[in-house]
Amino acid sequence: MKEKTFRSPYTKVIHAGQHPDPLFGGVSVPIFQSSTFAFQSAEQGAARFAGQDDGYIYTRIGNPTTKALEDCVAALEGGCGGLATASGMAAITTVCLSYLNQGDHIIGTAAVYGPTRTVLEKEFSRFGIEADFVDTSGLSNITACLKRSTKMLFIETPANPTLILTDIRACSRLCKEKGLLLVVDNTFSSPVVQRPLELGADIVIHSLTKFLNGHSDVVGGMIIPKEKSDFDRLRKILTLMGGTMDPHQAWLVLRGVKTLALRMDKCQKNALEVASFLSTHPKVIWVNYPGLESHPQYALAKEQMDGFGSMICFGPKGGLESGRRVINSVKLCTRAVSLGGVETLIEHPASMTHAGVPKPEREKAGITDDLVRISVGCEGEEDLIADLDQALAQIP
Numbered sequence: 001m002k003e004k005t006f007r008s009p010y011t012k013v014i015h016a017g018q019h020p021d022p023l024f025g026g027v028s029v030p031i032f033q034s035s036t037f038a039f040q041s042a043e044q045g046a047a048r049f050a051g052q053d054d055g056y057i058y059t060r061i062g063n064p065t066t067k068a069l070e071d072c073v074a075a076l077e078g079g080c081g082g083l084a085t086a087s088g089m090a091a092i093t094t095v096c097l098s099y100l101n102q103g104d105h106i107i108g109t110a111a112v113y114g115p116t117r118t119v120l121e122k123e124f125s126r127f128g129i130e131a132d133f134v135d136t137s138g139l140s141n142i143t144a145c146l147k148r149s150t151k152m153l154f155i156e157t158p159a160n161p162t163l164i165l166t167d168i169r170a171c172s173r174l175c176k177e178k179g180l181l182l183v184v185d186n187t188f189s190s191p192v193v194q195r196p197l198e199l200g201a202d203i204v205i206h207s208l209t210k211f212l213n214g215h216s217d218v219v220g221g222m223i224i225p226k227e228k229s230d231f232d233r234l235r236k237i238l239t240l241m242g243g244t245m246d247p248h249q250a251w252l253v254l255r256g257v258k259t260l261a262l263r264m265d266k267c268q269k270n271a272l273e274v275a276s277f278l279s280t281h282p283k284v285i286w287v288n289y290p291g292l293e294s295h296p297q298y299a300l301a302k303e304q305m306d307g308f309g310s311m312i313c314f315g316p317k318g319g320l321e322s323g324r325r326v327i328n329s330v331k332l333c334t335r336a337v338s339l340g341g342v343e344t345l346i347e348h349p350a351s352m353t354h355a356g357v358p359k360p361e362r363e364k365a366g367i368t369d370d371l372v373r374i375s376v377g378c379e380g381e382e383d384l385i386a387d388l389d390q391a392l393a394q395i396p
């Protein structure tokens with residue numbers, strides 16, 4: 001069966017890009033831990049540099065283990081290829097460095113991953129690149145800050161940590177009309193739950209550190225463009241600037257990704273149970289989870305996602321102090337940033353992941369001081385609910 005015909009994500013995570021090794025038949029893709037690759041002749045070496053022979057040259061430019069992971073994730077997202085990066089941030093900076101010039105303007109979702117905003121607002125500004133971060137859930141907020149110099153719309157949906165959604169199809173229509181590149185950070189959903197390229201995005205980026213690897217033991221990233229011309233541009237910049245992935249790292253992510261679809265089933269089921277529990281708890285004022293009918297964009301979630309993910313945020317009664325108490329009282333949930341692993345993690349964005357965003361900007365983005373974020377893992381839901389129940393009981 002040709003891998004282009006694989007329909008199900010359950011099949012793709014196990015087989016796309018991954019073939020028994022031709023030398024000994026090893027079922028698991030080998031780790032090609034080699035920085036450089038021997039040429040059979042001077043002519044072959046020259047042909048590889050000229051692009052007439054697609055064999056490997058040097059691991060910063062390409063590696064067979066890394067390629068297996070790139071092909072697997074590209075198949076999951078429906079892209080023309082994948083480019084593995086050393087981290088999710090390397091994926092984001094590579095995309096920006098590939099397309100933005102001095103004087104260009106970028107619009108982003110206000111509640112994005114903290115360092116994405118910091119790098120664009122505080123570091124890319126040094127090169128004369130301007131950034132505006134707005135609530136992209138309203139299309140008019142985007143159009144209101146469009147400039148002649150706007151080149152790119154960078155969205156994260158569901159947003160981090162507010163879980164507000166942005167309509168990918170509507171953004172794609174706007175970007176096509178205005179000639180902008182639409183980039184979607186799909187880390188919070190994984191391609192099992194949401195495939196932005198199918199909804200009209202040009203480029204998807206991932207932090208593989210999260211759901212795709214899924215075991216909180218590797219850092220990595222991936223860029224998946226829709227078009228070959230974008231793939232070529234991104235590949236050139238990535239391999240020149242050097243933010244590429246190591247083959248051992250790629251092998252670890254390949255090992256994790258095989259269970260992605262199974263893990264998503266369980267953690268999403270858990271998340272719905274936990275969100276429902278929280279939403280009726282007397283010590284909880286509000287809960288945001290796209291799978292609750294009370295979420296203001298529940299209809300959009302059902303339309304553009306194949307599930308609701310496993311990220312939840314909520315506000316306990318008594319605000320920040322109570323949030324601290326809950327975080328300090330959990331016994332099963334782990335107090336840690338990051339997300340998408342098999343273990344449930346709990347954190348406080350205003351003082352941790354989003355502490356780098358100034359408070360007025362945080363508030364404007366909906367990242368209030370009382371907001372507690374949970375990445376629901378794959379434990380038994382009864383144990384998770386019992387743990388949160390005893391932690392919430394500590395609130396006076």
Ligand SMILES: *Cc1c(COP(=O)(O)O)cnc(C)c1O
Nearest residue numbers: 087088089113187207209219220
């Ligand atoms: C973690 C994360 C990143 C950055 O990824 P790293 O692998 O930590 O560099 C980017 N976007 C989102 C949504 C993330 O959660």
